[in-house]
Every structure is written in C-alpha cells, then in structure tokens.
Amino acid sequence: MADEAASPTIEAELIRIDPPLSDDRSFLEPNEEGAIFRIWTRASFSGPLPPPSMLEDYNKAHPGASDIIIELARTELNMAVAEQRHRHDLESKESNAYIELARRGQHYAAAIAGSCIVLGAVVMVVGMLTNQAGIAVTGAGLILGVVVALTVVFVTGRESQAKAQADTGRSPRDTTPSGDGQPTS
Numbered sequence: 001m002a003d004e005a006a007s008p009t010i011e012a013e014l015i016r017i018d019p020p021l022s023d024d025r026s027f028l029e030p031n032e033e034g035a036i037f038r039i040w041t042r043a044s045f046s047g048p049l050p051p052p053s054m055l056e057d058y059n060k061a062h063p064g065a066s067d068i069i070i071e072l073a074r075t076e077l078n079m080a081v082a083e084q085r086h087r088h089d090l091e092s093k094e095s096n097a098y099i100e101l102a103r104r105g106q107h108y109a110a111a112i113a114g115s116c117i118v119l120g121a122v123v124m125v126v127g128m129l130t131n132q133a134g135i136a137v138t139g140a141g142l143i144l145g146v147v148v149a150l151t152v153v154f155v156t157g158r159e160s161q162a163k164a165q166a167d168t169g170r171s172p173r174d175t176t177p178s179g180d181g182q183p184t185s
Contacts, residue, residue: 120141123138
C-alpha cells in the first residue's frame with residue numbers, strides 16, 4: 001500500500017499582466033519577460049496511508065497525528081480481514097449445508113427404494129409360494145415401479161443439471177457468480 005503513494009502534481013497557469021504588479025503578491029512569480037505564473041501544488045494518494053512526507057506534515061501540525069493515522073489504517077485493515085474471514089466461513093457453512101442436505105436426501109431415497117424393492121420381492125415370493133399369480137405380479141410391479149421411478153429421477157436430474165450449466169455457463173453446484181468455484185469479495 002505504501003507504494004501507491006502519489007507524488008505531487010505541479011500545474012501552472014500563465015497570466016500576462018502589463019505592467020507588472022506593484023503590490024505584494026508573493027504567490028505570483030514573474031519570469032524574465034514580465035509574465036507572471038501562478039503556481040499551485042495538488043497532492044493525492046490512494047490506499048489507507050498517506051505518503052510519508054504528508055505524515056510528517058500532519059505530525060508538524062499536530063504532534064502524534066501520524067501515529068493516530070497509522071493506527072486507524074491498521075484497525076481498518078484488521079476489520080476488512082475479519083469481514084472477509086467471516087464471509088468465507090458463511091460461504092463454507094452454506095456449501096457444507098447444501099452437501100449435507102443432498103446427502104441426506106440420497107440416503108432417504110435409497111432407504112425408501114430399498115424397502116420397496118425388498119417388499120416387492122417378499123410379495124413376489126409369497127405369491128409364488130401360494131400359487132397366486134396376481135400377488136406375484138403385484139410384487140414384480142412394485143419392483144418395476146421403483147426402478148422406473150429411480151430412472152426417471154436420475155435422468156431428469158441430469159437433464160436439469162445440464163440445462164442449468166448451459167444457461168449459466170457454470171456447474172449447478174457452483175454457487176459463485178464467477179463460476180470458478182472461488183468466492184467473490
């Protein structure tokens with residue numbers, strides 16, 4: 001940040017006065033031809049701290065002012081770092097919650113599908129052991145229904161992911177606007 005200190009800019013404006021001024025105008029400096037220049041300086045800087053020369057001027061005007069300015073800049077920097085760390089923590093918690101929710105949904109779906117398949121197999125076996133074709137067909141239908149439902153969910157999920165990626169140019173799991181997986185600041 002110290003390398004961003006700006007050097008003063010000197011600007012000049014030519015004022016031609018004939019005859020030369022006689023009263024006290026010490027801020028005006030005549031040249032050899034009698035023309036008078038008005039010279040002023042403008043300094044600017046960017047960043048949390050002014051350049052060292054400006055800090056010295058502040059210290060001359062108010063002893064200890066540069067220490068106050070440096071402490072304010074340090075406090076501002078610490079606050080910015082803490083805010084960024086907090087934002088990263090929130091984004092991490094949000095991502096982890098999304099992953100946990102998706103994982104929990106997959107576990108519930110697997111448990112329900114597995115239970116239905118086992119139930120269908122039991123119904124099929126009972127139907128075959130009792131020589132009741134209707135019950136065996138019902139068990140087979142239950143198993144087939146679960147397999148079809150899982151296939152539909154899988155295919156539509158992949159299609160919606162592909163569509164989301166085509167629309168936004170990023171993965172549906174990627175929640176950052178840039179699409180590069182890096183959080184924005």
